[in-house]
Amino acid sequence: MTDTKNPDQIKATVIDQDSHMSIVMDDMTGVSMEDFAGRESVFNLSDVNVHYGNSLAVKDVSLDIYKNQITAFIGPSGCGKTTILRCLNRMNDLIPSARVTGSIKYHGEEMYSPEVDPVQVRKLIGMVFQKPNPFPKSIYDNVAFGPRTLGMSGNMDEIVEKALRDAALWDDVKDRLEDNAYGMSGGQQQRLCIARAIAVKPDVILMDEPCSALDPVSTFKIEDLMMELKKDYTIVIVTHNMQQAGRVADLTAFYSVVSNDEIGSRTGQLIEYDTTNKIFSNPKDSRTRDYVTGRFG
Amino acid sequence: MSSSMVTARSGDANFPSRLRAESPRYGEKIIKALLATAAAISVVTTVSIVISLLGPSISFFQDPAVTLREFFTGTQWAPSLANPSFGVLPIVVGTLMVVSFALIVAIPLGILLSIYLSEYAPKRVRKVVKPLLEVLEGLPTVAIGLFTFFWLMPTIVKLTPFLPWAGPFSIGVAGIAVGLVIIPLVSSVSDDAMRSVPRGLREGAYALGASKFEVSLKVVLPAAISGIIAAIVLGASRAVGETMVVMLVAGAGNPNLSFDPTKGIQTMTAFIGGRATGDIATGTLDYNTIFAVGSLLFFMTLAMNILAIKLVKRYREVYD
Amino acid sequence: MATLNSPLPKRSQAAALGARAVTESVFGKASVQLKVKNLAFYGILLTALTIATLSIAAILIWSIVEGHPRLDLNLLVNNPSSISPETAGYRPAILGSTYLIAGVILFIVPIGVASAVYMELFANRAKWYNRFIELNIQNLAGVPSIVFGILGLAFIVRGPLSLGFVVAAGSLTVALLVLPTVILASREAIRAVPSSILEGSLALGATLWQSVRRQVLSAAFPGILTGVILAVARAIGEAAPLLLVGAVTFVTFDPKYLEGGYSALPVMIYNYAGRPQEEFHTLAAAGILVMLLLLMSINSIAIWLRARSEQNW
Numbered sequence: 001m002t003d004t005k006n007p008d009q010i011k012a013t014v015i016d017q018d019s020h021m022s023i024v025m026d027d028m029t030g031v032s033m034e035d036f037a038g039r040e041s042v043f044n045l046s047d048v049n050v051h052y053g054n055s056l057a058v059k060d061v062s063l064d065i066y067k068n069q070i071t072a073f074i075g076p077s078g079c080g081k082t083t084i085l086r087c088l089n090r091m092n093d094l095i096p097s098a099r100v101t102g103s104i105k106y107h108g109e110e111m112y113s114p115e116v117d118p119v120q121v122r123k124l125i126g127m128v129f130q131k132p133n134p135f136p137k138s139i140y141d142n143v144a145f146g147p148r149t150l151g152m153s154g155n156m157d158e159i160v161e162k163a164l165r166d167a168a169l170w171d172d173v174k175d176r177l178e179d180n181a182y183g184m185s186g187g188q189q190q191r192l193c194i195a196r197a198i199a200v201k202p203d204v205i206l207m208d209e210p211c212s213a214l215d216p217v218s219t220f221k222i223e224d225l226m227m228e229l230k231k232d233y234t235i236v237i238v239t240h241n242m243q244q245a246g247r248v249a250d251l252t253a254f255y256s257v258v259s260n261d262e263i264g265s266r267t268g269q270l271i272e273y274d275t276t277n278k279i280f281s282n283p284k285d286s287r288t289r290d291y292v293t294g295r296f297g
Numbered sequence: 298m299s300s301s302m303v304t305a306r307s308g309d310a311n312f313p314s315r316l317r318a319e320s321p322r323y324g325e326k327i328i329k330a331l332l333a334t335a336a337a338i339s340v341v342t343t344v345s346i347v348i349s350l351l352g353p354s355i356s357f358f359q360d361p362a363v364t365l366r367e368f369f370t371g372t373q374w375a376p377s378l379a380n381p382s383f384g385v386l387p388i389v390v391g392t393l394m395v396v397s398f399a400l401i402v403a404i405p406l407g408i409l410l411s412i413y414l415s416e417y418a419p420k421r422v423r424k425v426v427k428p429l430l431e432v433l434e435g436l437p438t439v440a441i442g443l444f445t446f447f448w449l450m451p452t453i454v455k456l457t458p459f460l461p462w463a464g465p466f467s468i469g470v471a472g473i474a475v476g477l478v479i480i481p482l483v484s485s486v487s488d489d490a491m492r493s494v495p496r497g498l499r500e501g502a503y504a505l506g507a508s509k510f511e512v513s514l515k516v517v518l519p520a521a522i523s524g525i526i527a528a529i530v531l532g533a534s535r536a537v538g539e540t541m542v543v544m545l546v547a548g549a550g551n552p553n554l555s556f557d558p559t560k561g562i563q564t565m566t567a568f569i570g571g572r573a574t575g576d577i578a579t580g581t582l583d584y585n586t587i588f589a590v591g592s593l594l595f596f597m598t599l600a601m602n603i604l605a606i607k608l609v610k611r612y613r614e615v616y617d
Numbered sequence: 618m619a620t621l622n623s624p625l626p627k628r629s630q631a632a633a634l635g636a637r638a639v640t641e642s643v644f645g646k647a648s649v650q651l652k653v654k655n656l657a658f659y660g661i662l663l664t665a666l667t668i669a670t671l672s673i674a675a676i677l678i679w680s681i682v683e684g685h686p687r688l689d690l691n692l693l694v695n696n697p698s699s700i701s702p703e704t705a706g707y708r709p710a711i712l713g714s715t716y717l718i719a720g721v722i723l724f725i726v727p728i729g730v731a732s733a734v735y736m737e738l739f740a741n742r743a744k745w746y747n748r749f750i751e752l753n754i755q756n757l758a759g760v761p762s763i764v765f766g767i768l769g770l771a772f773i774v775r776g777p778l779s780l781g782f783v784v785a786a787g788s789l790t791v792a793l794l795v796l797p798t799v800i801l802a803s804r805e806a807i808r809a810v811p812s813s814i815l816e817g818s819l820a821l822g823a824t825l826w827q828s829v830r831r832q833v834l835s836a837a838f839p840g841i842l843t844g845v846i847l848a849v850a851r852a853i854g855e856a857a858p859l860l861l862v863g864a865v866t867f868v869t870f871d872p873k874y875l876e877g878g879y880s881a882l883p884v885m886i887y888n889y890a891g892r893p894q895e896e897f898h899t900l901a902a903a904g905i906l907v908m909l910l911l912l913m914s915i916n917s918i919a920i921w922l923r924a925r926s927e928q929n930w
Contacts, residue, residue: 089820091816091819091820094816094819096741096742096743097743106315106316107315109314109315109316111316115314115316115317116316116317117316117317117318117322119318119322119819119822119823119824120315120316120317120318120319120822121316122819122820122821122822123821123822124315124316124822126820126821127816127820129813129816129817129820131813133811133813133814133816133817134817135814135817135818135832135836136814136836136928137835145818145821145823145831145832146821146822146823149818149821149822149823149827149831150821150822150823182928193817196817196821197820197821200821200822322824324826325824325825325826328826329735329739329826331731332731332732332734332735332739333735333739333740335727335728335731335732335735336731336732336735336736336740336750337750338728338732338796339732339750339753339754339757339796339797339800340749340750340753342757342768342793342796343753343756343757345768345772346760346764346765346767346768348772349767349768349770349771349772349776350764350767350771352771353771405665406665406668406669409661409662409664409665409666410662410665410666410669412662413662413663413665413666417659417662426666428916428920429669429670429673430669431847431916432673432913432916433669433672433673435847435850435851435854435912435916436673436676436854436909436912437853437854437855437856437883437905437908437912438854438856438857439854439856439883439886439887439905439908440676440680440854440905440908440909441676442887443680443886443890443901443902443905444675444676444679444680444905446890447679447683447890447898447902448675448679448683449675477672480669508651508654508655509655510651510654510655510658510659511651513658514658531759534759535759535761537761538760538761538762538763538764539761540761540762540763540856540857540860541856541857541883541887544887545887545890566761566763566857569763569766569767569861570763570766570857570860570861573766573767573770573860573861579775587767588767588771591763591764591767594761594763594764595760595761595764598759598760598761598764599756599760601759602755602756602759602760603752603756605759606752606755606756
């Protein structure tokens with residue numbers, strides 16, 4: 001693991017989407033976690049615990065998320081991957097019983113300190129949801145809503161066009177910008193949601209299983225888009241689809257559930273965090289190996 | 298694992314905060330306060346109702362002419378006679394008679410309609426029947442009262458000459474008319490309850506070879522029972538409080554203790570509606586009597602409503 | 618029969634036919650019985666539906682038959698008169714109801730929608746007082762209308778507000794009565810907007826109020842409007858509480874908000890119905906007809922709105 005490569009050059013190549021064991025990113029071989037050590041990180045999580053009411057949902061998560069990388073969170077359902085994701089833009093604040101302890105730093109600034117304004121956090125850290133959730137308005141208004149609400153300056157038509165182009169949607173919709181967004185296909189709706197998110201020029205985009213409701217063709221389009229967006233944004237994606245993590249992610253965090261039958265609790269835990277290549281080809285932990293080989297999960 | 302790599306770009310104090318609010322957002326806080334104030338108006342309403350009822354009610358019971366014992370056990374209701382008596386039982390019985398007849402009409406019809414709506418009616422038919430029931434629910438009770446007094450009552454009298462009808466009023470017919478008023482309420486609440494019974498329960502029964510009739514009566518009905526009871530309780534509560542139909546059909550006279558459905562009997566609401574139409578001076582015993590009966594009415598319906606809310610909550614907890 | 622052409626050996630065919638015969642002999646009769654039961658039950662259900670429909674039809678037909686002789690312009694523009702019922706009308710009552718309803722709308726729209734928004738989107742359910750507000754509104758929806766009349770008499774006509782027997786007092790009383798209807802309908806409409814819409818907006822960095830106003834409320838608007846319309850319809854027909862707050866005077870002049878007596882359509886109808894002369898009963902039925910026509914047009918607007926704006930999420 002002494003061979004160092006610039007992680008920016010890491011390119012994911014899909015070799016065979018049917019057999020995840022054969023997904024080996026040729027450029028990745030040899031890149032190790034140590035290579036990221038000196039790089040600029042966006043988030044630093046240490047000992048993060050999330051409670052819902054009295055039950056501990058996720059415990060002791062510590063990891064760093066690096067700038068302009070795609071980081072994937074994988075794991076079985078209930079492992080807390082979405083919970084942690086939603087901590088990163090303080091979306092969990094919407095659940096009154098949710099409580100976050102530990103430290104989550106964004107560019108060195110503590111995100112859960114009392115002076116921090118969650119609204120401000122969400123301006124910087126955008127989110128794309130599991131099910132496409134366009135507003136029941138025109139395509140144009142969907143994209144323009146964010147910039148208008150945040151009072152962004154500039155020509156609105158240009159802002160909308162730029163966002164739609166960046167989301168690879170412009171050519172599909174340029175002639176029907178005033179149509180209701182619900183008339184679009186699922187894949188287009190999800191790309192509209194991405195356009196909507198990047199229209200407000202965030203720093204990070206969080207994606208919560210963005211392709212789980214989509215067909216394979218739409219999924220590939222969104223994955224291509226992510227590879228493009230990574231140049232300008234830091235992306236964190238939760239996915240239940242291991243092939244997807246293999247195809248797009250530079251780094252992968254594997255979470256699992258630890259159940260305590262005595263008190264009937266199920267708590268999510270971060271098991272292993274490494275380069276995607278390492279996680280899929282040579283994980284340290286046997287639980288990770290079982291999961292990525294399909295023996296469990 | 299990862300702990301070794303918490304290398305973090307050190308959070309230096311000079312680094313300008315990007316996460317603080319750009320403005321204190323006072324507007325947002327003011328709006329939240331305004332919204333909460335609006336919601337508090339309903340609480341103030343309830344509190345005002347209780348205060349407005351209790352004050353004069355206390356004066357009522359403090360009056361030397363009235364005793365608590367007589368009020369609850371006396372069988373003479375003649376509050377405005379020169380030699381008044383204040384036994385509330387006759388008008389309570391009047392109210393209960395109305396409720397019983399209303400339920401005799403509304404329980405079978407309401408529940409059958411809800412079974413039809415939730416289990417049998419094709420979507421198209423449902424789309425017609427639902428608004429139809431809403432029309433019935435939206436009919437002013439004055440209209441139903443007039444219709445009953447001028448048409449339904451004479452018609453029933455004509456059809457049943459063997460019954461001892463006397464005069465233009467009847468508590469039984471008033472009850473039937475109130476039954477019409479509460480059918481939509483009973484059927485919509487039980488329809489909600491039946492529709493929230495999970496599909497899986499029905500499919501399980503069908504898979505065992507049960508017919509639609511058996512599934513409706515032996516699976517869905519028992520599963521939705523707490524909601525259906527809630528519907529009946531709500532219907533009864535509404536019947537207790539119904540005023541216009543009762544004033545028109547049961548008459549505001551005859552506050553004698555009687556169980557004869559063919560006669561007009563005064564109810565609690567008819568007493569209040571009838572007494573208060575005159576401009577009664579505040580603080581008189583006459584005025585206070587209205588509030589004493591009003592309190593009884595309020596607490597009766599309050600108990601029923603809370604019971605119904607609890608029952609609805611129960612099935613929501615199980616199925617939603 | 619399919620079994621005869623099947624490639625099974627003869628013995629198996631015979632066995633299959635035998636099995637079928639046994640099955641039919643065991644279950645056949647039962648299934649006939651069951652079919653009869655099923656049909657009978659379906660018949661009972663349809664009877665219930667017919668009775669409900671006939672009741673509505675009977676009320677409508679009765680009011681048309683009884684009221685149509687007086688369906689003229691006098692009915693709307695003339696003042697009431699105890700001497701000449703043939704030409705007496707509902708003028709002050711119609712104006713009174715109009716004033717009343719205008720006041721009701723002014724009160725219930727802002728207060729009702731604001732309460733619903735608070736309870737659905739701002740209130741922390743874990744707090745006891747928010748749960749109390751919720752229980753309180755559910756209960757208030759079931760308080761008898763005449764009890765609101767008592768509240769109006771003690772607190773609005775007299776007592777703290779002391780407005781006297783005026784339209785404003787009646788308006789406020791009826792507004793408080795229908796407020797829970799608006800709140801519950803608006804909450805329903807807000808809840809029908811998926812939470813993902815709110816989340817989507819918040820995730821863009823919009824504040825809660827910006828998200829509620831620009832996204833949730835605009836999506837819930839048709840549902841809220843329907844709720845308001847239904848509440849207004851109820852307010853138009855409400856007579857009982859008005860008996861207690863002064864709308865009984867036999868007024869022959871146009872109402873004013875804060876002074877003088879007033880009447881309202883359903884109260885006037887009740888008043889006419891209680892008079893002995895036949896002509897007044899016709900007048901009462903005609904009044905019902907006017908009120909029903911008004912309500913039906915209002916309700917159709919609500920139904921049309923609801924049908925038009927159904928958003929499939």
